[in-house]
Amino acid sequence: MLTPDFTPFPELKTKRLLLRRITMDDAAAIFFLRSDETVLKFIGKEPAASMEEAKAFIQRVNDAIDANESIIWAITLQHNPEEVIGTICYWRLQPENYRAEIGYALHPKHWRKGIMKEAIVEVLDYGFETMKLHSIEARTSTDNIASGSILEATGFVKEAHLKEEFFFRGEFSDTIIYSRLQ
Template sequence: MLTIDFSDFPELETQRLKLRRADLNDVNELFALRSDPNIMKYIPRPVATSIDEASEHFKMMDEKISNNEVINWAITLKDNPKMIGTIGFFRMKPEHFRAEIGYMLLPDFHGKGYVTEAINGVVDYGFSTMGLHSIEAMIDPENIASAKALEKCSFVKEAHFKENEFYNGQFLDTVIYSKLNK
């Protein structure tokens, strides 16, 4: 089984990005992400309706990081510390050397390759430093941009589950992509 310890939080750098631990200074950007119906339409979670909700979400995530249950980075440009998105590992299964990756990006930064760059950086960390064997991503089948980003990062579509999740009064499909540490 993997030993996971995020007490010394890892900052990651890619060609254009710096991935750092989010803090309460990022609450406005977190609210912008989680309150945007276009961003949240592919994420079966409630849309944030206030800064206080975003702040509570931040505190919950920070506690989970401190308890080594998840790791989540703020995505920033190297020349600007303002958060433009988030990326991290959720539903970690250390006994199986596996984790799920998830990410969100503010609309002004879509289509510039930042998500692909961040995915590659986080996957490299997961395989080389954490010792993961596999990383999976669960996405809405209509989220074509996310599917393309995962495929650019050599993730493979493994499954399409029909109506496997019930949210907001309807059954939703889920597509699972994965990447193995070769």
């Protein structure tokens, strides 16, 4: 059985990035990522309606980190660690299967600069080497070309195409499941 331990919080560094813990001071950036229609386009969630919702989210994810149930990092640039430009997480942990799902979102002004690829590579290394995951899953909408491409660019393999699996705003849509083994 997997027994993840997120204490002390594992800050991760890459060439350009610092992945750190989210705090209440990041509420405005988290609110943006959870309410901007461009970011949410293929995520299938209603936008956050208020800063209070963003703060409740921060509280929830930090409680889950303390309980070793899931982990989320704020993505920041090393030269400006105060400004959160995205998030990346492992959630839906299945300790008995040594498996977790990865999720990520980036502020559109930073798209297509290789930032999420850099973050995913580092977080995969942490997942396999430190958390001891055996497999990592990712789910995307078939229409989310950027997410599918980045997963293939980081070694994920398409394993399933679920037809009309997801219902949102009156429409059914397809989901692709990708996974990567250790």
